[in-house]
Amino acid sequence: MAKILIVEDEPSIADNIRMALDIEGFQHCWASTLAKAEEFLAQGAINLIILDIGLPDGNGFDFCRQLRTSQNIPVIMLTARSDDVDRIVGLEIGADDYVTKPFSPRELAARIKSVLRRTQNSFDCEIQAQTCQKLKIDSQSFSAYYGEDKLTLSAHEFHLIEALAAQPGRVFSRRQLLERAWQDPNSAMERTVDAHVKSLRAKLKKTIGKDLIITHRGFGYSLEDPQ
Known part of the structure; x- marks a missing residue:
């Protein structure tokens, strides 16, 4: 089963995501900072990243852009803003999907499975x-x-x-x-x-x-x- 890396600094939001992943049987790990996310990635075996845009130690856009220079791990970006500009920028730098907060755990799970079906055969x-x-x-x-x-x-x-x-x-x-x-x-x-x-x-x-x-x-x- 795929392992999901959650990169989100709000514990309540991360808990909701983890609950949705548990229901679907996904393995997961949580990083509240980009530095911690890099530690998980260095360990390998990450199959998809749920990535918040605003984080304490950096920007999700920059992190995704840097990730794409070396890895093709699927990325679903999270943001509290619904601006089309954010969505377009996220997709242009290599994100596979984009979810606006607030979101339902069921919707996010469906998005995850859809991305994995496209990328993980x-x-x-x-x-x-x-x-x-x-x-x-x-x-x-x-x-x-x-x-x-x-x-x-x-x-x-x-x-x-x-x-x-x-x-x-x-x-x-x-x-x-x-x-x-x-x-x-x-x-x-x-x-x-x-x-x-x-x-x-x-x-x-x-x-x-x-x-x-x-x-x-x-x-x-x-x-x-x-x-």
Whole structure:
């Protein structure tokens, strides 16, 4: 799962962001200054940055501009102002999206997932190749293979196994799977996930002779962890 760096000096706003990320299952770390943000970046493994513009030790615009000279980590900028000029400047210097305060945690989570979908396919495929061994997910061609066997899947089935394969062994709730596998999660009921998991299981058994999905009653589903 992606790790998000929050760069925000207001503790109450940072807490709201962290709560939204916890609900979605994202890992995260918080920096209240640009200096602390640089320390986190030096440690590596940051997949997206939520960056406030006004910070005690500098300007988010300058930080993003400098970041773009060496790294392509996606950036979503936060600002208390709704000026179009700020938005245009942020996007021109390399920000991937722009959110104006106040914002709803749900909206921010949706923006994060949208940016990650656009930028993170190669990262997800690398994780999947390392952890799933025989199961390979190609997010570019929407194809799934187990060894040499190609799985013939519907769009929802593909996105379900794609989500589960990103973290083998992790239990995903139905709501989390809806958010990852449906373009409009609010258009479907959580029980819809059960029906698609059932059909996905049938196809796995027919193609590879076994079911890789584990049911956790009262919680959700996980993919068998080969480790």
